[in-house]
Amino acid sequence: MSSFTSSKALQELNIRQLSVGYHGQAVVHEVSFDLTAGQIGCLLGPSGCGKSTLLRAIAGFESVLSGAILLNGEQISSVDYLLPPEQRQIGMVFQDIALFPHLTIAENIAFGLKDKDKSAQLARVNELLELIGLPGFGARYPHSLSGGQQQRVALARAMAPKPKLLLMDEPFSGLDAKLREELVPDIRNILKHEGMSAILVTHDQMEAFAMADMIAVMASGEIHQFGTPYQIYHRPESRFTAKFVGQGDFLNAVVCDHHCLESDLGRIRGVLNDELAIGTEVDLLVRPDDVIHDDNSEFKGLVMSKWFRGSHFLYRVKLASGLVVYCFASSHHNHTIGQEIGINIELDHLVVFTK
Numbered sequence: 001m002s003s004f005t006s007s008k009a010l011q012e013l014n015i016r017q018l019s020v021g022y023h024g025q026a027v028v029h030e031v032s033f034d035l036t037a038g039q040i041g042c043l044l045g046p047s048g049c050g051k052s053t054l055l056r057a058i059a060g061f062e063s064v065l066s067g068a069i070l071l072n073g074e075q076i077s078s079v080d081y082l083l084p085p086e087q088r089q090i091g092m093v094f095q096d097i098a099l100f101p102h103l104t105i106a107e108n109i110a111f112g113l114k115d116k117d118k119s120a121q122l123a124r125v126n127e128l129l130e131l132i133g134l135p136g137f138g139a140r141y142p143h144s145l146s147g148g149q150q151q152r153v154a155l156a157r158a159m160a161p162k163p164k165l166l167l168m169d170e171p172f173s174g175l176d177a178k179l180r181e182e183l184v185p186d187i188r189n190i191l192k193h194e195g196m197s198a199i200l201v202t203h204d205q206m207e208a209f210a211m212a213d214m215i216a217v218m219a220s221g222e223i224h225q226f227g228t229p230y231q232i233y234h235r236p237e238s239r240f241t242a243k244f245v246g247q248g249d250f251l252n253a254v255v256c257d258h259h260c261l262e263s264d265l266g267r268i269r270g271v272l273n274d275e276l277a278i279g280t281e282v283d284l285l286v287r288p289d290d291v292i293h294d295d296n297s298e299f300k301g302l303v304m305s306k307w308f309r310g311s312h313f314l315y316r317v318k319l320a321s322g323l324v325v326y327c328f329a330s331s332h333h334n335h336t337i338g339q340e341i342g343i344n345i346e347l348d349h350l351v352v353f354t355k
């Protein structure tokens with residue numbers, strides 16, 4: 001079971017001990033988290049971990065096996081109650097953009113506004129076209145827009161009726177990497193401008209970092225950690241989160257006092273999260289940017305492989321202990337595979353897991 005609560009008092013979405021599955025078999029197991037009004041959450045995890053199932057349960061397309069979902073304090077899903085999707089005031093955007101091809105961009109955006117009068121519809125459509133950076137595109141048809149432009153329109157269509165919550169299931173995965181990089185922060189700004197609570201499903205951590213206020217890291221139907229992008233990357237609470245989010249390796253280390261570890265790369269001083277007894281054997285998380293190439297270091301490693309990344313090289317380096325770690329070096333340090341190089345470690349906060 002995993003249970004997490006963010007600290008703010010005003011809460012928009014509460015997921016309580018929720019299990020969801022198919023044919024009575026749970027694939028999402030007793031997950032809990034809260035999103036406050038206007039927050040953007042992200043479900044991040046590998047394929048098949050249950051992200052879409054959880055999202056579909058929030059949308060009302062799946063009934064729940066146990067637990068409850070509350071929106072603005074109102075229970076919308078429980079074991080014996082399911083508010084129909086169309087009554088939830090929840091908007092959805094999918095990977096498959098699915099704009100109506102025979103309707104203009106303006107008609108697409110106005111699709112969920114049929115209960116408003118014409119002038120109110122027009123005002124909202126123009127406001128959204130402006131917001132998504134496509135003013136003047138209202139009379140065009142979807143086929144005349146690029147993939148990124150179409151995805152902006154799909155977002156505007158979902159946001160038009162001002163839903164209480166917007167759900168986005170891998171909306172950027174059909175777009176190329178460059179476009180995604182530009183579009184994701186734009187979409188975040190649009191959601192923030194509208195003050196809209198949203199949940200994004202993705203398996204791409206950079207997308208999650210660029211979009212979310214809070215990230216739920218999922219594996220095998222459970223939430224391993226619910227936290228800010230910074231917490232998820234720098235304070236991972238499980239080995240899974242440490243490995244899945246960002247590249248990371250574990251060094252063997254032994255606690256020598258509350259601010260010190262003896263490791264494969266010598267004595268490392270820093271802040272330890274937990275009170276660990278002296279002599280405790282731990283795995284110490286090191287990220288590529290924690291391990292630095294240093295010609296003068298007494299610690300050596302063999303270059304196993306390398307990648308040129310423009311501003312720097314990323315090396316895989318084998319230590320004397322046999323462990324292989326990532327290592328950063330500036331781009332003028334161009335070493336060959338098989339060469340021995342000096343490496344050092346630069347860490348201040350020590351993330352460790354007991355063995």
Ligand SMILES: Nc1ncnc2c1ncn2[C@@H]1O[C@H](COP(=O)(O)OP(=O)(O)OP(=O)(O)O)[C@@H](O)[C@H]1O
Pocket residue numbers: 022027045046047048049050051052053054203
């Ligand atoms: N309609 C269904 N009937 C039975 N099992 C299903 C159904 N939909 C999904 N599953 C199973 O539930 C589990 C979770 O699937 P889900 O699609 O929620 O994962 P996901 O994390 O969104 O994966 P992906 O990133 O690949 O979309 C998987 O084992 C999947 O095979």
